[in-house]
Structures are given as C-alpha cells and as structure tokens.
Amino acid sequence: NAGVTQTPKFQVLKTGQSMTLQCAQDMNHNSMYWYRQDPGMGLRLIYYSASEGTTDKGEVPNGYNVSRLNKREFSLRLESAAPSQTSVYFCASSEFRDSNSPLHFGNGTRLTVT
Amino acid sequence: GNSVTQMEGPVTLSEEAFLTINCTYTATGYPSLFWYVQYPGEGLQLLLKATKADDKGSNKGFEATYRKETTSFHLEKGSVQVSDSAVYFCALRGGNNNDMRFGAGTRLTVKP
Numbered sequence: 001n002a003g004v005t006q007t008p009k010f011q012v013l014k015t016g017q018s019m020t021l022q023c024a025q026d027m028n029h030n031s032m033y034w035y036r037q038d039p040g041m042g043l044r045l046i047y048y049s050a051s052e053g054t055t056d057k058g059e060v061p062n063g064y065n066v067s068r069l070n071k072r073e074f075s076l077r078l079e080s081a082a083p084s085q086t087s088v089y090f091c092a093s094s095e096f097r098d099s100n101s102p103l104h105f106g107n108g109t110r111l112t113v114t
Numbered sequence: 115g116n117s118v119t120q121m122e123g124p125v126t127l128s129e130e131a132f133l134t135i136n137c138t139y140t141a142t143g144y145p146s147l148f149w150y151v152q153y154p155g156e157g158l159q160l161l162l163k164a165t166k167a168d169d170k171g172s173n174k175g176f177e178a179t180y181r182k183e184t185t186s187f188h189l190e191k192g193s194v195q196v197s198d199s200a201v202y203f204c205a206l207r208g209g210n211n212n213d214m215r216f217g218a219g220t221r222l223t224v225k226p
Binding site: 004033040041042043044045048058059090092097098099100101102103104105106107108 | 157216
C-alpha cells in the first residue's frame with residue numbers, strides 16, 4: 001500500500017538549473033497538491049490540481065510550474081532554481097478538494113539550491 | 115482569509131506527563147479542523163479531525179475538541195510516550211476556502 005510516492009528524496013542544484021519533482025498516488029484520489037515546508041512557517045501551498053485536467057495557483061506559485069499528467073501523477077517543475085527555493089517539498093492528495101477530505105502526504109523531497 | 119496559530123515550541127516533557135498543544139484559528143464560515151503529526155524524515159500523517167462545532171476527534175490517546183466559541187482546537191494527551199516525539203501541526207480547511215492551511219508546527223520531545 002504505497003499511498004503517495006515522491007522522487008527523488010534528495011536533490012542538490014546550482015542556481016539556474018532546472019528539475020522536475022515527480023509524484024504519484026495509488027488511492028484513486030481526484031485532487032493533488034504541492035507544498036513547501038520551511039522552518040517556522042508550516043506548509044505553504046504552491047499549486048494544486050482539484051481534478052484531472054485542471055491546475056491552479058496556491059499561496060506561493062512564483063518560480064514553479066506543474067503538470068497533472070493523469071489522475072495518478074502530478075509533477076512540479078523548477079525552470080531556473082534559486083537559493084530561495086531551498087526547502088522540503090511535499091506532494092499530497094485527497095479524495096476531493098472539499099472541507100472534509102484530509103490530505104495524504106508523501107515523504108518529501110529535500111532540495112538544496114546553491 | 116483562513117489562518118491557524120499554534121503554540122510555539124519546542125515542548126519537552128517527561129514520559130507519562132500530560133500534553134496540551136494550543137491551536138486557535140481564524141476563518142469565515144464553518145471549516146473542518148485537523149491535527150497532523152510528522153515523524154523525522156517522513157511526511158505528515160493525519161492524527162485526528164473534527165468537522166463541526168463541539169465534535170471531538172480522537173486517535174491513539176490524543177484528543178481535540180472543536181470549540182467554535184473560542185475558535186480553538188487544542189490537542190491533548192493524558193500520558194505521553196517517548197514514541198510521541200514528533201512535530202504536530204494544526205490545520206483547517208473549508209469555510210470560504212478549501213485550501214488546507216497549516217500552523218507553524220510544534221516540536222514535542224518526550225524524555226524517558
């Protein structure tokens with residue numbers, strides 16, 4: 001029972017490099033999310049996909065793009081990494097994007113941008 | 115907009131001590147409230163939730179009651195164990211916005 005799987009677990013980039021974080025869920029959930037976690041700030045929403053075929057900006061979308069490839073997969077792309085994007089990134093999913101649906105999280109990707 | 119404020123940590127307790135982590139919220143409408151737990155190197159896991167006023171969520175000895183009059187959802191456990199050492203996040207969802215909003219997290223360390 002894998003749940004939400006993220007790859008890679010760790011990544012180091014130089015300023016200006018690009019990369020894509022991958023996420024897949026096997027719970028047949030409709031909604032998927034990307035968060036970043038920074039010390040003392042909790043988790044902040046970057047982008048979400050309420051359902052297959054849709055994506056929307058969250059609280060901190062600048063510098064990122066996303067793709068909902070199919071119902072299972074939701075990727076996050078950094079086109080030109082900056083040191084301010086050093087963070088831990090979490091993918092999550094929920095059955096629906098409604099008030100009662102809890103989020104299910106992956107184990108995170110720790111990204112360092114030098 | 116919606117927001118969550120939880121007590122700053124870190125919190126250090128001895129095994130079998132009583133735990134309270136305070137959480138208050140601001141929201142329009144009637145959100146659902148959640149507590150998540152994060153163990154080292156892992157993602158957040160749902161600990162408990164409550165979807166309407168006066169509901170009590172409970173799991174693994176932890177409890178929290180949705181108090182609309184004080185806009186609070188404090189987490190409690192009667193007797194903590196070393197294995198409860200983790201970071202705890204209060205969160206809300208709904209009202210006028212279905213994004214899950216998180217507090218800053220409270221790190222709990224339980225010593226034997």
